[in-house]
Amino acid sequence: MKLEGIHHIALNVKDLGRAEKFYTDVLGFQVTHRFSKGLRHLMLDTGNSAIALFEAPELDTKEALDHLSETGYLHLAFKANRDQFNVIVEELKNKNVPIDSGPVKRGDGESIYFNDPDNNRLEIHYDN
Numbered sequence: 001m002k003l004e005g006i007h008h009i010a011l012n013v014k015d016l017g018r019a020e021k022f023y024t025d026v027l028g029f030q031v032t033h034r035f036s037k038g039l040r041h042l043m044l045d046t047g048n049s050a051i052a053l054f055e056a057p058e059l060d061t062k063e064a065l066d067h068l069s070e071t072g073y074l075h076l077a078f079k080a081n082r083d084q085f086n087v088i089v090e091e092l093k094n095k096n097v098p099i100d101s102g103p104v105k106r107g108d109g110e111s112i113y114f115n116d117p118d119n120n121r122l123e124i125h126y127d128n
Contacts, residue, residue, distance in 0.1 A: 008043065008050035009076060013118045016040055016055035022117050023051065026095050027078070046078070075113065075121035082126040085110065089124075 013019035020042060023029050029044040029051065041054040080088055085103070089112055092099060102112035109127040116122060 006049040008052050010041075010052040010054055011076070011116075011118070011120050012056040012059050013053050013116075013120075014055070014057055014059060015117075016042065016053060018117050019053045019055075023053065026092070026097060051076075075123050077111070077123035077125050080124050080126045082109070082128060085124070085126045 020031065023044050024031065029046055031042050032045045033043040035041050039054045041052055044051045089103065092114065097114055099112050099114050103110040106125060107127065109125055111123050111125040113121065113123050
């Protein structure tokens, strides 16, 4: 088997409009597709793969993610350029995104950790 990489990662969110605003206005991704059949969702272009945001208004995402972080899913990490890392950290702070951890040394680079509005755990990392 020879796979070509990650096509997309799907995340559940309670409010698709709120999540779209965070992922576009705060993180700078672009919406490429919108779907209304079945679960309402959209696709975001992240540069080298995509994120699908699925609206699940009844889902208690915090409880589900707390459980998953102990038994499986930990976080979704985005790659940054070393030269832009500090600018990104400041931009997140200016947009009132609480950074829970970091910058911390990870491997030969650094990372910061924070949550989206639905408590999905996110990381931004650069390698030296």
